[in-house]
Amino acid sequence: MVNLYRDTGVVLRTHKLGEADRIVTLLTRRHGKVRAVAKGVRRTSSRFGARLEPFGHVDVQFYTGRTLDVITQVETVDAFQVPLVADYQSYTAASAIAETADRLSAEEGEPVLKLYLLVVGALRALADGTRDSSLVLDAFFLRAMSYAGWAPALTECARCGLPGPHKAFSVAAGGSMCQDCRIAGCVHPAPEVLALLTALLHGEWPLAEATLPGTRRDASGLVAAHLQWHLERQLRSLPLVERRARETTVTPGALLPRAGGSATPGRQVVPGQ
Numbered sequence: 001m002v003n004l005y006r007d008t009g010v011v012l013r014t015h016k017l018g019e020a021d022r023i024v025t026l027l028t029r030r031h032g033k034v035r036a037v038a039k040g041v042r043r044t045s046s047r048f049g050a051r052l053e054p055f056g057h058v059d060v061q062f063y064t065g066r067t068l069d070v071i072t073q074v075e076t077v078d079a080f081q082v083p084l085v086a087d088y089q090s091y092t093a094a095s096a097i098a099e100t101a102d103r104l105s106a107e108e109g110e111p112v113l114k115l116y117l118l119v120v121g122a123l124r125a126l127a128d129g130t131r132d133s134s135l136v137l138d139a140f141f142l143r144a145m146s147y148a149g150w151a152p153a154l155t156e157c158a159r160c161g162l163p164g165p166h167k168a169f170s171v172a173a174g175g176s177m178c179q180d181c182r183i184a185g186c187v188h189p190a191p192e193v194l195a196l197l198t199a200l201l202h203g204e205w206p207l208a209e210a211t212l213p214g215t216r217r218d219a220s221g222l223v224a225a226h227l228q229w230h231l232e233r234q235l236r237s238l239p240l241v242e243r244r245a246r247e248t249t250v251t252p253g254a255l256l257p258r259a260g261g262s263a264t265p266g267r268q269v270v271p272g273q
Contacts, residue, residue, distance in 0.1 A: 003064045007031050008077060010119050011056045012098045016042070024052050024071065025102065026060065027119055032112045033105040036062055036069040048074040055081040055094050055123055078120075080127045088242060090126045093137040095237040097122050100141065103231055104148055114147050134216060134243050135208050138223045139200040146201065150230040152222075154198045157181050165194055171225045193218045217243055 009028035017023050020042045026034050041049035051058055052071070057078035062069040084094045101119045105112050122140040125131050145151050153175030156163050166176040168186040176194065177186060192211065196219045199207040211219075220243055228234050 004061060004072070005031070005064070006059070006061045007034070008057070008059050009034065010080075010098075010101075010116070010123065011052055011054050011058065012102045013054055014038075014052065022052065023068065026058075027101050027105055027112070027116050028060075029113060029116050030111060032110040032116075033102070033108045034062065034069065035108060036060075036071045037065070038071045038074075051076050053081045054098060055084050057120060057123070078124065078127075080123045083127045083129065084123070087129070087133075089133045090129065092237065092241045093133040094123055094126050096137055096235055096241055097126075097140050099235050099237045100144055100227070100231075103235075104144060115144065118143055118147065131205065132209070132216075134220060134241075135200065135205075137241065138197075138216075138220055139203070139208075141223045141227050142197065142201045145227055145230065148230070150226070151201070152176075152197070152226050154194050154201070165191060169194070169222065171222070171229045175226075187222075189218055189222060190215065193222065197222065 007028040007030050009026035009031075012025045012027055012033075014025070015023045017037060020040050022038045022041050024036055024038050026036070028034050038049075038052050040046050041052055043049070048071075051074045056076065057080055059075040059077055060071055061073035063072050080094075084090050097119060101115060104115055118140060122136055125136045126133055142151070152158070152169075152171075155165060156176065157166055157178040158170070158174035158176060159181040160178060162178045162181075164176050164178070166178045166182075167188050168177040168179075168182040169175060169189050170177050170183055170186045172185065173181075173183060177183065192215050196208055196211050196215055199205070200219075224235075224238060228238075
């Protein structure tokens with residue numbers, strides 16, 4: 001029928017509607033962001049209420065409505081929400097991913113296939129639990145910014161294009177800056193911080209996973225600052241993210257605190273500030 005269509009998508013968020021319904025926001029493969037009503041899903045007798053929880057990867061049939069489409073059928077593709085809600089670190093990282101995807105897909109009905117694939121890949125990595133969730137989150141942020149045209153300059157000067165690496169970094173200017181182009185307010189991250197960001201952007205996981213917790217914290221601060229500068233608002237879920245390296249990826253010497261103490265979990269630290 002003309003009024004019916006089907007797509008695969010990830011549930012980004014839900015809102016209550018009336019006594020038993022929900023408005024579900026999904027990022028779909030072919031139709032981009034879709035907001036649709038799931039009728040009766042808050043009742044205990046609902047057939048597919050549990051499938052429409054945040055982070056669920058589902059195959060959905062929609063009926064085109066006047067204002068909002070209506071969800072008529074749901075089949076689970078990947079139940080990412082099951083392992084994610086059981087681990088606080090992974091859950092908070094997934095929440096930041098979902099919020100970022102929601103912000104970057106502002107126009108409903110506009111296809112955003114690359115962003116959809118980035119979200120699915122990031123949630124799958126978090127659900128598998130084989131990689132540090134903080135690294136997965138920062139890799140998603142960097143690649144999502146690249147998709148949006150906001151990728152930070154890491155190996156060249158953001159202003160003149162001079163090959164680096166360079167010592168100065170400016171969020172406002174777009175990334176690394178050479179000696180001649182640097183502006184007031186630049187920070188000076190350690191070389192290994194920029195190397196980590198480059199590795200995450202290009203998927204060089206052995207290099208990324210070999211870094212120390214301090215390097216990861218500083219890199220996370222730069223990534224968060226760069227993303228929120230371009231979004232022009234703070235991510236509400238980001239302060240809740242637990243930036244704690246998993247024990248399986250940390251060497252004994254890396255657990256020693258640095259001079260001046262360590263960052264509070266969830267706080268975004270920008271080098272030099």
